[in-house]
Amino acid sequence: MTQPHTLPQRAGKMRAADLAYNAIESMISTLQLEPGSPVVEAELAEKIELGRTPVREALLRMVSIGLIEQQPRRGLLVSNIDLADHLDVIQTRRVLEQLIAQCSARRATAAQRRDIVLRAEKMIVAAERGQLDAYMAADHELDLVNHAACQNASAVTAVTPLIVKCRRFWYAYQHEGDIAEGARAHMALAQAIATGDEQAAASGAAQLMDYLEQFARKIIDQ
16 A cells, blocks of 8 residues: 555656756756866755755765765865767767667657757857857757657667767856757757658767767867
């Protein structure tokens, strides 16, 4: 008789932790929490208006995937951006993004295919207007639809922290980037998924990763 009561409580707790995770992740990826800066649990709980328990759970998740580091005597710190390591991030993400794109091309519903293209169109418009925040918001929305459409939870779990690291890298060095080119790469991926062509979808994902790698190398070679 206890199961009907314990499951909703657990779901509620996890939902709060997910909300905390999403809020803190956004702060890290947009550099509101800068690399190397201290992470204070109580301050974050107050800022995002959630309890310390879900914030603590979210921070532990971030430690496990390398977004936050736990250092002796210094406590929790936002991890630094490692330029050399970033190429490995993109290389790993490339494999996962191609798999996700293929799965989405095969499994997406008609509504999801439309939504993926609509999100890419929003990125095109934002890029034309030079609206970086709107561009990144549409990028995140596209990821969410794509991840739901692919129905591959393992790939999504693996790729999510890599996406956050790429998004943070972009915010840190955005002055060197061309969001119009990025928007076109996302549109190529979205249109390929929408057609249901798995090979074209994988090629679209590879094209997007080529763009991110070229951007990273431009920064590293300076």
